[in-house]
Every structure is written in C-alpha cells, then in structure tokens.
Amino acid sequence: MHPERLQQLVDLLRGRRLAVLTGAGCSTESGIPDYRGEGTRRRARNPIQYRAFVTDAAVRARYWARSTLGWPRFAKARPNPGHYALARLEQAGLLVGLITQNVDRLHHRAGSRRVLELHGSLATVRCLTCGHAIDRDAFQQWLLELNPGWSAHAAELAPDGDADLPDELTTRFRVPDCPRCGGILKPDVVFFGENVPRERVEAARRIVAAADVLLVAGSSLAVYSGYRFVLEAARQRKPIALVNLGPTRGDALATLRLEGRTGEVLPRLAAALTGRAFPERHVTEGLRRAG
Template identity: 55%
Template sequence: MRMRPTLSWTPAEKLPPGTTDLEPVADALRAGGVLVLSGAGISTESGIPDYRGEGGSLSRHTPMTYQDFTADAQARRRYWARSHLGWRTFGRARPNAGHRAVAAFGRHGRLAGVITQNVDRLHQAAGSEDVVELHGSLDRVVCLSCGDLSARRELAARLEQANAGFEPVAAAINPDGDADLTDEQVGDFRVMPCRACGGILKPDVVFFGETVPPQRVEHCRNLVREATSLLVLGSSLTVMSGLRFVRQAAQAGKPVLIVNRDPTRGDQHALTRVELPLGSALTTLAHRLDIPLDGQGTAEERPRG
C-alpha cells in the first residue's frame, strides 16, 4: 500500500555512508541476474521532479489520495484539471541516459528484470522490455465502475474539447503528472465520465492510500527470488511498496546495491550506496562493461501509448 506521503522520516545516524565507488555495482552486472528497482530519481534528468530529494515536490505538494479521489467530486475536478495540464508536459518527457543504460544492460543479458515505481513509462520508451509497473501508468485510464481501460491520449482529447481555453500557468509539475494549480485556476473545469457506462474515470495508477494489486506484488516477489542481486536506482525507499523487496532480497542473502544521491530507508540492508547522479553513473557502468548505449535504446524513443 502506498501510504499518505510524509516528510517525517529521517535517516538513522548509524546507516552506512555513501560512496562514489561503482565497482561493486559493476561486479554485480558482470555476474548478471540483476533485478532493477527504480524510483522517481531516475526520471529527474528527463525533467520529471523527484518526491523527496533536493527540491523534491513533497516540500510543497501532497499527491492525491485514493480516499479523497473516490469520495469527493470537487477533489476529482481539481485532480483532473491539474493532471490534464501536467500531462501536456509529462507526456512529452523523453528517456535520459539512465533509462537508456538500463535498457542496454537488459539487451546484453545482465538483468533479471526491471521493477519501476514510476508511472512515466520512460523505461519502455528507452527500450526496456517486460517492465513491471508497480504503481501503474499514467498513459492508461480505468473506469471505477465497469473496469474499462482506455488510452490517456483519448481522454486528453475529450478534456481539451470540453475545456476549450483552459490555459493556466502551473507553478510546477510533480512526479505523479499533477500540476500545481490554485482553486481559482481550476475553476469550473469539466470532468469526463466513462464512455462505456458513465462511471468515474481514474488514471490506471496506484494512488497514495491505495493497495498495489496482490498478483503484481507476488510477481515482483518471484522476480526477487529468481534474481542474483537487487539494484535500486533513484528511490528513497520511504514507502513499503518498494522497501519490501529490498528486505526480501537482504533476508535471502542477496546483495542489495543502491545508487541514490541521498540516504534511503534501505541503506541498512545494502552492500553499498553510491552517491552519484544516475545518468552519469549508469553511463560509466556501461562503458566499464563495454556495453554500447546505441541501438534500440538511443534511437528515436519508442512511443508511450
């Protein structure tokens, strides 16, 4: 379950310090069977902000909760106005060097899989295959009444038509694709119902306070069981949805390696935490392993739905 976000967690003083030594990560990739667990930090170089790092959005923004979205029509209006505006920017984001490096590791047989906590589909756009989207994806929309799935671009077109002239200037775009708007800017924004049954539409993502589907969690647990090591990229591991896989790997005696600029909640379970920017760190690793970054992952990025 993704809990309501909080800034109350402070890393314990006894956690191991970070390092700039990439060799333990390189060794794991040489051995193969590495399972990647990525978080918002891998997408910051694509222009999508982090939740908690320096300048993270939680310092000024609380993401929508499932309870608020389902219970309050005005909250849904506010969410869809902000999300619609945010999608214009969010949907244009392109994979960065970190995404491309992960895709290259996969193409060259070094990975057991990729689990991402992100909802931006940038791993897939870079060329990664069989990515498990732990929290879903913003490019799909689901009806809460009939379960109908549709493409976000279709809803975006409907919202554009129904809200002609909606052109507020957002203070910022957030990791969940939500834009910061005032209630005055939201105004009387029109929300679209499900075309199939008239029900409430929701992005096909796991909101804070909502439960990750059990079958998805079990699939990820199986990936951890089959992997030889776990590589965490750009996640603070503050919420249990990702931290549980770190704990599982550590309990099984599998190396946990973290690349993140700031301390994480999983540091105590890690063999190492590398304090380097992800794009440059992963590019360095690819060069060290003689893995080219051209090809499927660096040509024209694949469409995201």
C-alpha cells in the first residue's frame, strides 16, 4: 500500500458522508474463507444452490452435515482491524450506513450499528413455510443430538460456515423439520440462485442515495447483488472508492482504487478521517486472530 495512494483516498472521503459496501475480503483476515480469494482460487468449489436445497432432501442433508462441522469455527471468528475501523467511522458520525454482503455478523461484533445485511445472517435458521426462526447455536445442538458422534469428523472450514467433507459421509445425516409446521429449515441467508428481498435492496439503495460517496471494501463485486450499488452510485455521479486485493468488476467505474488488505487500509483511513489514533489493541488482536 503506497502512502500517497492512501492520502488520495483520505482526500476523496474527507468531509463527505460515506456509504460503505463490504464483501468477503473484510472477513478473510478473521479466518473465514471466501469463494474467490487467494486461497480458494486454487481449488474449485460450487456453492449451494437455492433450487437444489429446496427440492432435494439429499442436498439439504449434505449442506447441514457440512455446516454442522463448519459452524463451531465460523461462530468463533472475531472482528479484525478492518471491522473495528468501520465501527469507528460510524461512531464519528461519518457513515450513513454499511451494506454488507457477509453473513458472519462480524460488523455487529465490532460495534457497527447501521448495518444492512444484504444476504442475511447464518446466526438464524428459518422455516421456509411458516417463517419460524431458530437460533443457529440451538439448532447446532439439535443436529448433534440427532447425529451422535458427528462432531468427531475432521473437516476444513469453507466459505459461509460450510466445511469440506466427502459426499459419501453425508448420506445418513439426519436433518430435522420445522418443529411448528414440519416445513424445510434453511439458514436465513440468500443462497446462490435466490433473490435478495426487494425491501432489503430498496433499503440499501436509500443508503447510497443519502451518501456523498460510496466506499467498497473487500469485494470483487463479481455478484450482481452488490455490484448493482456501484452502478447506482455511478448513475448518481457519486465518487466511488474501491479497497480490495485483486481486480474488481467495478474498476472501470471507480474514482479511485487502492490495492490492499482492508485490515491494513481501513484503520489508517479511520485514523486520518477521525483525527484519532486507532486503538493498538484492536490492531494487535485482529492480526493475531487472522494469523
């Protein structure tokens, strides 16, 4: 990260109301893999598809079998310096709102309050028929009770709280139905092939409309659900700043692009815009957890 490039970013954002859009790159430094990052590009991985989940019981069993192994590590992830920096900007009154494509609740844990979870949150499981909600930790215990000894399987954490596991091990995994109506239980997140609820999209658009500039942090913008807000900001002729490792789909529309890790760039940005040194404990704790 070049100091002069960071100064250009500070100059672009100073004195302006910010809308922030974050992606998986904000959470990789907390130990949560992404679909397109440095580590995952080396191995092909097909994310769960909405239609397959709702129509095929075997697909649901495979998903929950893997999720049961991945959830404990996912739930233990902690915010990194990038999350804390965005919370600091909000506390200083500089953020109109934060739109996140992540489903890990790390922005909330860092202290952010004006958060719109575009794709939902893995912290809740919801019935597709009656809407009954179950806390994911409670659901985890239910799954383990139905599948004794399952937690003994070893698996590598994968994106979105999933885990890598051979399909042949998941065929006998038992998945409960909704305790109220017997419907299908699904994590309260938007799967690939599923639409983001219209009211959520409109709320995100209002955040962009109320801001003077859009800052995109840690997203390749490969998925349209996030990229649409870059298009919206461009249509409104608002400056767009991108902070990411690697190219993004929105590079051609960017006013300024800075190559770097969000956990390194955002704390320096927050310190410059707020005039306050970033808490060293957040930096050291975040970097230790990321390592």
